[in-house]
Amino acid sequence: xxxxxxxxxxxxxxxxxxxxxxxxxxxxxxxxxxxxxxxxxxxxxxxxxxxxxxxxxxxxxxxxxxxxxxxxxxxxxxxxxxxxxxxxxxxxxxxxxxxxxxxxxxxxxxxxxxxxxxxxxxxxxxxxxxxxxxxxxxxxxxxxxxxxxxxxxxxxxxxxxxxxxxxxxxxxxxxxxxxxxxxxxxxxxxxxxxxxxxxxxxxxxxxxxxxxxxxxxxxxxxxxxxxxxxxxxxxxxxxxxxxxxxxxxxxxxxxxxxxxxxxxxxxxxxxxxxxxxxxxxxxxxxxxxxxxxxxxxxxxxxxxxxxxxxxxxxxxxxxxxxxxxxxxxxxxxxxxxxxxxxxxxxxxxxxxxxxxxxxxxxxxxxxxx
Amino acid sequence: xxxxxxxxxxxxxxxxxxxxxxxxxxxxxxxxxxxxxxxxxxxxxxxxxxxxxxxxxxxxxxxxxxxxxxxxxxxxxxxxxxxxxxxxxxxxxxxxxxxxxxxxxxxxxxxxxxxxxxxxxxxxxxxxxxxxxxxxxxxxxxxxxxxxxxxxxxxxxxxxxxxxxxxxxxxxxxxxxxxxxxxxxxxxxxxxxxxxxxxxxxxxxxxxxxxxxxxxxxxxxxxxxxxxxxxxxxxxxxxxxxxxxxxxxxxxxxxxxxxxxxxxxxxxxxxxxxxxxxxxxxxxxxxxxxxxxxxxxxxxxxxxxxxxxxxxxxxxxxxxxxxxxxxxxxxxxxxxxxxxxxxxxxxxxxxxxxxxxxxxxxxxxxxxx
Numbered sequence: 258x259x260x261x262x263x264x265x266x267x268x269x270x271x272x273x274x275x276x277x278x279x280x281x282x283x284x285x286x287x288x289x290x291x292x293x294x295x296x297x298x299x300x301x302x303x304x305x306x307x308x309x310x311x312x313x314x315x316x317x318x319x320x321x322x323x324x325x326x327x328x329x330x331x332x333x334x335x336x337x338x339x340x341x342x343x344x345x346x347x348x349x350x351x352x353x354x355x356x357x358x359x360x361x362x363x364x365x366x367x368x369x370x371x372x373x374x375x376x377x378x379x380x381x382x383x384x385x386x387x388x389x390x391x392x393x394x395x396x397x398x399x400x401x402x403x404x405x406x407x408x409x410x411x412x413x414x415x416x417x418x419x420x421x422x423x424x425x426x427x428x429x430x431x432x433x434x435x436x437x438x439x440x441x442x443x444x445x446x447x448x449x450x451x452x453x454x455x456x457x458x459x460x461x462x463x464x465x466x467x468x469x470x471x472x473x474x475x476x477x478x479x480x481x482x483x484x485x486x487x488x489x490x491x492x493x494x495x496x497x498x499x500x501x502x503x504x505x506x507x508x509x510x511x512x513x514x515x516x517x518x519x520x521x522x523x524x525x526x527x528x529x530x531x532x533x534x535x536x537x538x539x540x541x542x543x544x545x546x547x548x549x550x551x552x553x554x555x556x557x558x559x560x561x562x563x564x565x566x567x568x569x570x571x572x573x574x575x576x577x578x579x580x581x582x583x584x585x586x587x588x589x590x591x592x593x594x595x596x597x598x599x600x601x602x603x604x605x606x607x608x609x610x611x612x613x614x615x616x617x618x619x620x621x622x623x624x625x626x
Numbered sequence: 627x628x629x630x631x632x633x634x635x636x637x638x639x640x641x642x643x644x645x646x647x648x649x650x651x652x653x654x655x656x657x658x659x660x661x662x663x664x665x666x667x668x669x670x671x672x673x674x675x676x677x678x679x680x681x682x683x684x685x686x687x688x689x690x691x692x693x694x695x696x697x698x699x700x701x702x703x704x705x706x707x708x709x710x711x712x713x714x715x716x717x718x719x720x721x722x723x724x725x726x727x728x729x730x731x732x733x734x735x736x737x738x739x740x741x742x743x744x745x746x747x748x749x750x751x752x753x754x755x756x757x758x759x760x761x762x763x764x765x766x767x768x769x770x771x772x773x774x775x776x777x778x779x780x781x782x783x784x785x786x787x788x789x790x791x792x793x794x795x796x797x798x799x800x801x802x803x804x805x806x807x808x809x810x811x812x813x814x815x816x817x818x819x820x821x822x823x824x825x826x827x828x829x830x831x832x833x834x835x836x837x838x839x840x841x842x843x844x845x846x847x848x849x850x851x852x853x854x855x856x857x858x859x860x861x862x863x864x865x866x867x868x869x870x871x872x873x874x875x876x877x878x879x880x881x882x883x884x885x886x887x888x889x890x891x892x893x894x895x896x897x898x899x900x901x902x903x904x905x906x907x908x909x910x911x912x913x914x915x916x917x918x919x920x921x922x923x924x925x926x927x928x929x930x931x932x933x934x935x936x937x938x939x940x941x942x943x944x945x946x947x948x949x950x951x952x953x954x955x956x957x958x959x960x961x962x963x964x965x966x967x968x969x970x971x972x973x974x975x976x977x978x979x980x981x982x983x984x985x986x987x988x989x990x991x992x993x994x995x
Binding site: 429431432434437438440441442481483484485487515517518535536537538561563564566567571593594597599 | 798800801803806807809810811850852853854856884886887904905906907930932933935936940962963966968
């Protein structure tokens with residue numbers, strides 16, 4: 258179900274109390290840098306573990322909009338972050354396309370089937386998000402009701418290469434050699450699969466936007482497994498196609514983990530912001546972002562999540578150093594990857610507090626020149 | 627057992643027939659670029675699988691010098707490479723220090739104990755390579771006998787951070803969060819462990835050099851898990867200490883996989899060459915290497931190993947493109963990581979042939995200017 262006028266800006270019925278993140282995404286100067294944390298909803302919080310216990314399995318949590326809403330909102334209270342992110346899983350898209358999976362405790366995802374041939378590919382189908390992923394749309398509705406405008410809600414999906422990896426391999430992998438093998442051995446098949454994933458992802462994210470998310474993020478968790486030239490020639494066109502399909506209705510962030518070696522090419526994407534991992538040099542990224550072909554881009558990231566194992570004083574110093582390097586404008590403070598499950602909740606709070614206590618008056622931003 | 631005059635150059639009793647790699651490491655101009663492949667000895671070769679079958683387990687292969695020698699020499703015939711690399715495992719060093727391990731088929735290494743506390747650390751002991759790793763020294767002797775000067779022999783060890791990861795975690799990990807946690811949570815303990823690993827590694831590599839290896843390589847397989855600042859402040863000093871302990875007696879290559887983001891700092895190490903992964907930009911690396919503080923460095927790498935899944939025509943084109951970008955001087959052709967086990971041996975040969983057939987007369991090197 259496509260909206261009749263896809264390129265109009267979305268109007269949200271409830272006015273946001275805290276729109277810091279949206280203002281930063283528009284490039285406005287802000288009184289302080291907005292902050293949220295990837296995987297902020299999850300095992301670091303005792304209140305999450307309690308709901309998870311009640312739900313049974315992780316996927317039960319996803320399938321029940323009330324529970325998904327509850328854990329989505331928890332970190333807004335627990336950490337004081339400036340945005341909530343939909344509690345879901347990137348693998349719901351391949352599942353909606355026809356590949357069901359289980360999440361095995363301490364092991365990871367396991368798909369019953371994989372895509373290795375043209376006939377495997379033919380077994381997939383286009384998705385109707387309102388039918389195949391109605392439980393996500395319902396979760397968004399519940400979350401927006403529960404948030405009641407306190408902070409914006411971020412929707413998300415996996416990026417085509419990362420979803421491709423799981424659909425070809427059927428489970429996690431260190432090197433993704435089966436997926437990378439297909440890129441070289443069967444380029445047409447690989448491209449067709451990537452195209453189908455991109456189409457499903459576009460439909461899914463459009464539905465999330467229609468349902469009311471304020472921002473969306475694409476997660477390319479396994480971008481780092483590809484060379485610069487392979488990513489640019491074979492993957493980037495599919496990201497372009499998704500972004501064009503979203504028509505700029507809400508700000509979009511692309512997070513290509515391990516993709517620092519092709520950051521310059523990511524800057525050519527028609528997206529609002531780029532997420533950075535902790536391996537990416539901040540000053541270099543800022544300089545590329547300010548001269549991006551379509552106008553300056555916002556940067557989101559990128560504290561090494563392992564810093565949150567340190568004492569609060571060190572967390573504060575490292576966070577302030579990060580903000581010194583990023584500057585205040587067009588910056589969204591985050592980690593360089595998700596919170597690790599064994600990071601104490603107090604240390605997550607120390608990070609958020611460090612961003613909030615950053616002494617804005619005494620710092621120059623790097624983007625004033 | 628330390629040699630009485632550690633800094634004298636090693637004299638090898640047998641003159642090399644093919645010293646191309648050593649000449650490239652000295653920065654001499656060469657008639658063609660030397661080539662070898664990480665993991666060239668292994669499951670890609672049927673003749674390896676045959677010896678492995680005979681040996682029983684992987685570790686039985688390591689412990690029997692005749693078998694280790696046989697599989698070390700195989701790729702010289704099978705692929706026509708310009709160097710052999712000792713068939714061994716980086717984890718023999720932590721084992722010699724007191725942590726024994728098993729290699730579980732399809733799972734990976736499993737240590738019986740780990741290092742998480744000062745008392746764990748106190749249980750480790752300095753190594754005497756001639757006693758604790760005598761089987762490696764014996765393998766080197768057998769290999770040199772079997773090679774009889776056909777090509778140089780490369781010795782190797784794991785770099786301190788990578789060995790630390792295994793000693794702390796006790797097995798492989800996606801994110802190495804326990805190891806990274808220790809860096810932040812118990813810096814003194816972490817540094818003491820890294821120091822003990824560096825000392826053991828220095829002793830081990832000195833013994834390999836005494837036994838006659840022509841070149842040594844340090845593998846930092848998990849370098850990419852650390853931020854630039856953490857690597858430079860906490861890990862690099864231990865690499866320095868090893869390199870100083872080796873006293874420049876043979877050329878040393880440092881391969882920090884995933885370490886493209888701190889390549890400029892690796893250039894300050896007193897080593898001869900740097901290994902590059904397939905994510906690292908060749909022109910940028912060459913430019914840094916030519917202006918390295920201690921004089922120009924040799925570069926080794928860095929074809930994406932997944933290219934070897936492609937047809938030979940593509941393998942040739944991608945390899946020639948790599949050599950165009952690296953130039954002919956101070957270059958050792960290799961992959962950006964080890965051969966994957968399911969790469970057909972014919973495709974490994976196509977890579978080696980592509981390096982050998984690179985049309986040197988019609989190309990300019992990038993380093994003549």
